[in-house]
Amino acid sequence: MTETSLDRIISEEKFAALLGTEAELFFRIGNSVQHQSEAGQRRQRFFQLGIEANHLESLLDDHGAKRNQSYGFFRELVASIRGFSRVGFSLEHLQRRFDSYGTLLNELSDRDDQFRGALEAASGFTRDTTNRLLEECRSEAVTLGIRVTDKFFPEDRYTTGLVNLQLPHNLGDERIEEEALRIAEVTSKYLQVCAMFRDINVQPITDPEKRELFFARDCTEEQARVYEATVHNLQSAYDTYIRGSSLEGEDPRLAGLRGHASAAFHLLKSVTGLTHFVERHESGVRKEEYRRRMVKLVNRAEARDMTLNSLLYWASELILLGESLAREILSSFSNLQEIELEVPEGVTIHARPASLVVAIVNHYEMPVEMEVGGSACNAASILEVLITAGSNPEEGRYVFRGDARPLEDIRALFEARLGEGGLDLLPDCLSYLND
Numbered sequence: 524m525t526e527t528s529l530d531r532i533i534s535e536e537k538f539a540a541l542l543g544t545e546a547e548l549f550f551r552i553g554n555s556v557q558h559q560s561e562a563g564q565r566r567q568r569f570f571q572l573g574i575e576a577n578h579l580e581s582l583l584d585d586h587g588a589k590r591n592q593s594y595g596f597f598r599e600l601v602a603s604i605r606g607f608s609r610v611g612f613s614l615e616h617l618q619r620r621f622d623s624y625g626t627l628l629n630e631l632s633d634r635d636d637q638f639r640g641a642l643e644a645a646s647g648f649t650r651d652t653t654n655r656l657l658e659e660c661r662s663e664a665v666t667l668g669i670r671v672t673d674k675f676f677p678e679d680r681y682t683t684g685l686v687n688l689q690l691p692h693n694l695g696d697e698r699i700e701e702e703a704l705r706i707a708e709v710t711s712k713y714l715q716v717c718a719m720f721r722d723i724n725v726q727p728i729t730d731p732e733k734r735e736l737f738f739a740r741d742c743t744e745e746q747a748r749v750y751e752a753t754v755h756n757l758q759s760a761y762d763t764y765i766r767g768s769s770l771e772g773e774d775p776r777l778a779g780l781r782g783h784a785s786a787a788f789h790l791l792k793s794v795t796g797l798t799h800f801v802e803r804h805e806s807g808v809r810k811e812e813y814r815r816r817m818v819k820l821v822n823r824a825e826a827r828d829m830t831l832n833s834l835l836y837w838a839s840e841l842i843l844l845g846e847s848l849a850r851e852i853l854s855s856f857s858n859l860q861e862i863e864l865e866v867p868e869g870v871t872i873h874a875r876p877a878s879l880v881v882a883i884v885n886h887y888e889m890p891v892e893m894e895v896g897g898s899a900c901n902a903a904s905i906l907e908v909l910i911t912a913g914s915n916p917e918e919g920r921y922v923f924r925g926d927a928r929p930l931e932d933i934r935a936l937f938e939a940r941l942g943e944g945g946l947d948l949l950p951d952c953l954s955y956l957n958d
Contacts, residue, residue, distance in 0.1 A: 535593050536668065538586060543670030545582055549575040549601075550664070552676040553657040556608075559675060565650070566615035569608045571681055572653075576605035593667060599813050600660040603800060603821070607653045610796040614646045617789040624782025625775070627844050638840075641833040645793065648829050655820045705764035706777065707857040707926065711889040712757050713780060713849040716842055718901065719753060725839040727832045734827055738798070742835060747798045750835075751791040754842070758784045776852055783845030790838035797830040857889065858927040864937045866919045872912035874905075876941035881905045882956055883932045884925075891925035891933070902933075 533541075552575050556568045580601045588594035621642075628635050664671050723741050728734040742750075761781045771777045801823060804814050853859075866872065884891045884903040891902040896915035900907035902923065921937075923930055932953060936942065939949050946957050 533586065535591070538594070539668040540670075542579075542582075542664075542667075546579050546664070546669065547672055548676065548680065549579045550661065550672050551674050553604075553660070554673065555676040557654050557657055560650075566612060566619055567681060568676075569611035569615055569653075571676065573605055573608040573612060574682055576601055576608060580605055595810065596813050596816060597660070597663045597667060599817065600656055600663060603817070604653065604656045604660060606796050606800050607649055607656060610793045611646070611649045611653055613789045613792045613796075614642065614649060617786060618642060618646060621786060624786055625779040626782045626786060626841060627779070627848060628841065634840075638837050641837055645829045645833040648825055649793075652821050652826075659816075659820055702765075702768050702770045703856045705768070706770060707853060708888050709757070709760050709764055710780070710849050710853045710856070712760055713784065713842075714846065714853070714890050715888075715903075716753055716757055716784075717846045717849070719750075720839040720842050723750075723839065725831070725836050727836055729828075729832075731824055731827070734831055737831065738827065742794070742798060742831070744795065744798045744802045747791070747795040747835075750838075751788070751795050754784055754788045754791055754838075758788055770856075774852075774855075776848055780845055780848050780852060783841050783848070787838040787841045790834045790841070794830055794834045794838065797826050797834070801826055801830075853890075859925065860927045860930055861922060861924045862930050862934055864921050864923065864934060866921065867937065867940045870941050870943050871916070872908075872921075872941070874909065876936075876943065877908045877912060878905055879936055879942050879956055880933060881908055883936065883953070884929050886932075886955055887926065887929040889926045889929055891923055891929050894922040894924070895920075 549572075552568065552571045556565075556572050559568070580598065583589070583594065583598040583601060586594075588598040621639075622629070628638055661671050725741075728737055758781065761777075761784065765771050765777060766781070800821070804817055870876065880893070880902060881904065892899050893902040893908060893911060894900075895911050896918040898911050898914060900911040902908060902925075923933055935950050935952055939953070942949060942956070949956060
């Protein structure tokens, strides 16, 4: 029996005929996006464009278009349209829903106007860029002999479910039964996100060279994905543990805190999308011809300006603006205390005992401040704890501030000589330190 090859060559002419059928809905939704621009329909049309572009890109990849001289750039255009459609959907969704989020920005009229102006600028850039990409895609299709329709997308073919159903992002989380403790934990995670953005220190930058230095240092695509995922996990934790709870209905501050996270998340999704676009066309993998043609369609400098000054900056601002709200909520739903502890005689705070203090704080995922000799630090950071302790080597009195639960375990650790006698001598309440 003769074996048959799994791969067979299809001529470019036959593939053009195939695409004429398979790409019809893609071109039809493209026509709707370009020429049916009612503001109320943009979100749905961007969503549908992403679906059809993804389908067409998969078809092109299955047929090896990425490695074909004729179809390579057409495939690049479709992939770019898919990316910009996702950015467009996120921004249109945010514009549509922002008033319902109840953020503190609504109380700051000047800042609120600045944010809405920045959001509309980014949305307008995304719409204009998408339209240029769609027009070039139609032109490229005609050149390739692909049949292109002038019809709009049929109303009865729109995907109705715009909500992505996902399981809770709770891998590694313990089940917490008390609603108040759930709220304290999620609020603590919000404060950790605040610390992340404070470290990044996002500021508007108009100078192109300085802006590029910022992207290289603080907002590569990999870093952008971390920012997005961190805020997404925060939002998911809220929805898993707080949304729909009795306490959420009683305390409107909780929904407002989620609003800050949700608004930032949609902005960060757009940051990731635009950063990916720029980096993928500068990676060295793309053909130089493709890059030259794409530069004429997408204003790179404008893309970078929008990414930083209209999106990442306001994502950071929205998160940090909610910090005071998070601290209020944490005070209401946790038992904040202060304890003063003496370092046992003969013990110094070096790497091992410092790591145990940090492990306790991270176990409870609630903020704890450590103060030594007038210097305070975040007790969840091993680096900060070591620097603060090392800067005060003669000081034997340590002050800890935070929720009673981690503080009690830190007290137990000090009473057990900070584990210097061996972890097997620690009390049962600290058994998790042996894991």
